[in-house]
Amino acid sequence: MQKIRVGIAGYGNLGRGVELALRQCSDMELAGIFTRRPPESVQPADSQSKVFPIKDAESMKDQIDVMILCGGSASDLPQQGPYFAGLFNTIDSFDTHAKIPEYFDLMNQSAKGSGRVSIISVGWDPGLFSINRLLSEAILPNGQSYTFWGKGVSQGHSDAIRGIKGVKDAKQYTIPIDEAVERVRDGLNPQLSTAEKHLRDCYVVAEEGADKAQIEQEIKTMPNYFADYETRVTFISEQELKRNHSAMPHGGFVIRSGKTGEEDSNAHIVEFSLKLDSNPEFTASVLAAYARAAWRMSQEGQSGAKTVFDVPPAYLSPRSGAELRKELL
Amino acid sequence: MQKIRVGIAGYGNLGRGVELALRQCSDMELAGIFTRRPPESVQPADSQSKVFPIKDAESMKDQIDVMILCGGSASDLPQQGPYFAGLFNTIDSFDTHAKIPEYFDLMNQSAKGSGRVSIISVGWDPGLFSINRLLSEAILPNGQSYTFWGKGVSQGHSDAIRGIKGVKDAKQYTIPIDEAVERVRDGLNPQLSTAEKHLRDCYVVAEEGADKAQIEQEIKTMPNYFADYETRVTFISEQELKRNHSAMPHGGFVIRSGKTGEEDSNAHIVEFSLKLDSNPEFTASVLAAYARAAWRMSQEGQSGAKTVFDVPPAYLSPRSGAELRKELL
Numbered sequence: 123m124q125k126i127r128v129g130i131a132g133y134g135n136l137g138r139g140v141e142l143a144l145r146q147c148s149d150m151e152l153a154g155i156f157t158r159r160p161p162e163s164v165q166p167a168d169s170q171s172k173v174f175p176i177k178d179a180e181s182m183k184d185q186i187d188v189m190i191l192c193g194g195s196a197s198d199l200p201q202q203g204p205y206f207a208g209l210f211n212t213i214d215s216f217d218t219h220a221k222i223p224e225y226f227d228l229m230n231q232s233a234k235g236s237g238r239v240s241i242i243s244v245g246w247d248p249g250l251f252s253i254n255r256l257l258s259e260a261i262l263p264n265g266q267s268y269t270f271w272g273k274g275v276s277q278g279h280s281d282a283i284r285g286i287k288g289v290k291d292a293k294q295y296t297i298p299i300d301e302a303v304e305r306v307r308d309g310l311n312p313q314l315s316t317a318e319k320h321l322r323d324c325y326v327v328a329e330e331g332a333d334k335a336q337i338e339q340e341i342k343t344m345p346n347y348f349a350d351y352e353t354r355v356t357f358i359s360e361q362e363l364k365r366n367h368s369a370m371p372h373g374g375f376v377i378r379s380g381k382t383g384e385e386d387s388n389a390h391i392v393e394f395s396l397k398l399d400s401n402p403e404f405t406a407s408v409l410a411a412y413a414r415a416a417w418r419m420s421q422e423g424q425s426g427a428k429t430v431f432d433v434p435p436a437y438l439s440p441r442s443g444a445e446l447r448k449e450l451l
Numbered sequence: 452m453q454k455i456r457v458g459i460a461g462y463g464n465l466g467r468g469v470e471l472a473l474r475q476c477s478d479m480e481l482a483g484i485f486t487r488r489p490p491e492s493v494q495p496a497d498s499q500s501k502v503f504p505i506k507d508a509e510s511m512k513d514q515i516d517v518m519i520l521c522g523g524s525a526s527d528l529p530q531q532g533p534y535f536a537g538l539f540n541t542i543d544s545f546d547t548h549a550k551i552p553e554y555f556d557l558m559n560q561s562a563k564g565s566g567r568v569s570i571i572s573v574g575w576d577p578g579l580f581s582i583n584r585l586l587s588e589a590i591l592p593n594g595q596s597y598t599f600w601g602k603g604v605s606q607g608h609s610d611a612i613r614g615i616k617g618v619k620d621a622k623q624y625t626i627p628i629d630e631a632v633e634r635v636r637d638g639l640n641p642q643l644s645t646a647e648k649h650l651r652d653c654y655v656v657a658e659e660g661a662d663k664a665q666i667e668q669e670i671k672t673m674p675n676y677f678a679d680y681e682t683r684v685t686f687i688s689e690q691e692l693k694r695n696h697s698a699m700p701h702g703g704f705v706i707r708s709g710k711t712g713e714e715d716s717n718a719h720i721v722e723f724s725l726k727l728d729s730n731p732e733f734t735a736s737v738l739a740a741y742a743r744a745a746w747r748m749s750q751e752g753q754s755g756a757k758t759v760f761d762v763p764p765a766y767l768s769p770r771s772g773a774e775l776r777k778e779l780l
Binding site: 139142143146147167219222223226243248250252253254255256257259260261262263264307382383384387388389390391392393394395396397398399400403404406407408411414429430431432433434435436438439440443444446447448450451 | 468471472475476496548551552555572577579581582583584585586588589590591592593636711712713716717718719720721722723724725726727728729732733735736737740743758759760761762763764765767768769772773775776777779780
């Protein structure tokens with residue numbers, strides 16, 4: 123059988139993750155990596171992988187079945203998304219929650235125009251977590267949903283600390299507060315703000331001679347980022363940051379707590395959780411599975427923007443319907 | 452908007468659960484309960500619910516959008532499934548895993564013939580657990596999947612104990628073995644048989660004068676059911692069984708442990724878990740949500756047998772696509 127030919131647009135941690143994920147998918151093959159950098163400056167995980175200037179993609183429409191867009195949501199995807207949706211079936215991990223409706227419309231217009239399928243906001247949140255929020259709410263309408271993130275690195279919060287005078291480098295972990303998680307799992311349905319669900323654990327490398335007390339004070343009082351949260355600050359050496367804090371773990375849980383029965387007498391807890399050693403590699407693996415779905419939906423004649431909500435689970439698996447029913451149902 | 456009119460075929464614990472679940476779904480309404488018993492002998496949860504002889508269903512094709520089949524898999528569904536699929540869109544919870552392919556074919560033939568949609572094997576296992584097995588395997592092809600059941604009542608095992616001479620009544624709980632669960636969650640990817648994952652906890656009411664040692668021996672050596680398992684037997688009074696063991700809790704987890712990256716250096720754990728006070732009420736709530744999906748798929752012109760693998764998540768929710776993208780993605 124002809125393999126699904128996949129392109130990767132953008133080669134950072136996520137793009138590299140997709141390159142590695144495709145190796146585990148025997149029904150897909152890498153058609154090329156597309157970059158804005160000089161192609162010879164990119165070192166793919168596999169030295170056999172072909173690297174092209176991003177502008178060459180347009181002339182390779184017949185050689186690529188699905189393009190996985192690995193750029194960032196802030197500035198890359200709003201430009202690249204609609205452009206690539208006009209040429210290819212696409213998958214992306216657009217994750218600026220507030221702008222999803224607007225991005226969906228842009229992508230839908232472009233993908234409808236080209237007759238391709240673009241599945242947006244794929245990954246774990248948005249993505250797998252969203253599916254679980256939807257499923258569990260649909261099944262238990264009388265209930266409450268909770269999303270906890272972590273333990274994991276927040277890039278935005280790490281950057282915010284790095285912006286403080288006297289800070290050389292920093293890593294911030296978002297950590298779910300155990301007590302809050304337990305109250306939810308016990309079905310107590312507490313009202314919890316994001317700050318009541320998470321604490322912020324900061325590892326900071328100070329410049330030589332910097333005022334550490336002042337830095338700590340600035341972190342803990344920073345509005346939006348830290349002021350409302352339980353925040354821990356630990357100063358460490360640059361070597362220690364490199365040695366102990368260069369991995370990119372993440373995870374979290376979606377919990378639905380709902381009631382059924384006469385008098386709402388029966389309580390149910392539905393929980394989906396992830397514990398990930400590498401956030402970008404796992405996200406990339408989700409993108410690869412959805413590339414398979416986009417290709418199938420496109421082969422069926424569908425077009426336009428889609429989200430994980432629109433994709434039947436069977437489309438994610440390389441196995442046949444009969445095999446899935448026999449082995450996994 | 453016209454509500455989706457739902458019929459319930461069979462009124463045991465599951466049928467009653469569906470009746471209660473529909474109350475929580477503002478877009479659906481109960482069209483009637485259909486029973487093989489004399490209708491006047493059925494006491495619905497809501498005294499306003501209409502009860503009809505099952506043979507009347509055939510003449511009510513225009514009054515029912517989806518029929519939820521609440522009979523058992525052993526003898527009811529193999530007969531009733533194809534019959535009702537020839538008349539209505541249907542949902543059922545057929546759960547004899549080994550016979551699913553055969554049942555699917557029967558239902559597909561009947562539903563194709565009538566131009567209706569029949570979603571089979573809906574519930575949590577098969578059902579939500581199946582979706583999670585599929586999703587997590589598609590995303591992490593290099594890994595192992597584990598399903599644990601419990602703590603929950605196994606009807607089949609309880610019946611097996613009741614069949615022993617000298618036993619008046621019994622309840623058997625299937626309980627996941629903590630140590631096995633922890634090894635899986637730690638990413639150790641152990642090889643585990645069903646017996647190595649679960650223990651069997653039996654509460655037995657003996658007839659007066661029965662030989663308890665003999666009963667315990669017979670339980671613990673019963674092939675297939677108990678012989679391979681760690682089995683606990685506790686003798687209790689009939690009053691105690693009624694007081695402490697008449698609820699129908701259940702639950703369990705599906706865990707996928709997989710690796711990504713160069714040298715498979717990064718481990719990921721994906722876990723879906725349920726903790727249910729009432730197995731039949733939760734299963735019924737899943738059936739109700741899938742009734743909504745069956746109706747939509749039918750409205751789109753689809754027909755034939757489907758499983759949870761074929762249903763896009765969005766079809767389960769009463770909310771619009773735009774609302775789902777804005778609120779839950």
